[in-house]
């Protein structure tokens with residue numbers, strides 16, 4: 001099974017797929033008489049179709065253990081989808097660009113380690129794997145499109161990938177929960 005190595009999540013690297021929601025290293029300005037720091041406009045909610053509205057939900061994700069098996073991807077063509085941990089649960093964001101024929105480019109699949117203090121906002125139509133909280137159960141705020149029309153295309157990969165916790169760039173490697181939990 002092909003190994004899909006992890007990458008450190010940063011704004012530039014993730015830009016083709018969505019936004020990184022984080023305060024670390026980002027600009028802020030004071031509000032509320034200086035008692036609050038606002039980290040402004042970290043991501044945009046994208047809505048398509050006729051009836052959709054932006055909605056705020058919560059989700060409790062089961063703990064996934066390494067190695068992770070990546071056998072499918074999904075996308076939401078009508079809206080973006082943000083995943084923001086409530087208590088800094090690390091998770092893995094697996095994404096891919098569009099390929100030929102309205103399917104993901106399997107050769108260009110990438111896996112990002114979403115560390116404590118980070119979240120992601122998948123842009124509309126971005127191929128991604130469903131939530132995989134790493135090592136422990138985690139609660140998340142989910143911001144996405146609420147509408148009557150179904151909006152989740154699934155695609156089964158021709159080649160299953162495995163995420164074993166290794167990083168593409170050893171300098172980015174962080175200690176991850178041990179395999180098997």
Ligand SMILES: NC(=O)N[C@@H](O)C(=O)O
Pocket residue numbers: 074081128129130131152
């Ligand atoms: N369906 C749902 O709310 N979750 C998935 O879209 C996901 O990306 O985990």
Ligand code: NI
Pocket residue numbers: 074076081128129130
């Ligand atoms: Ni999704």
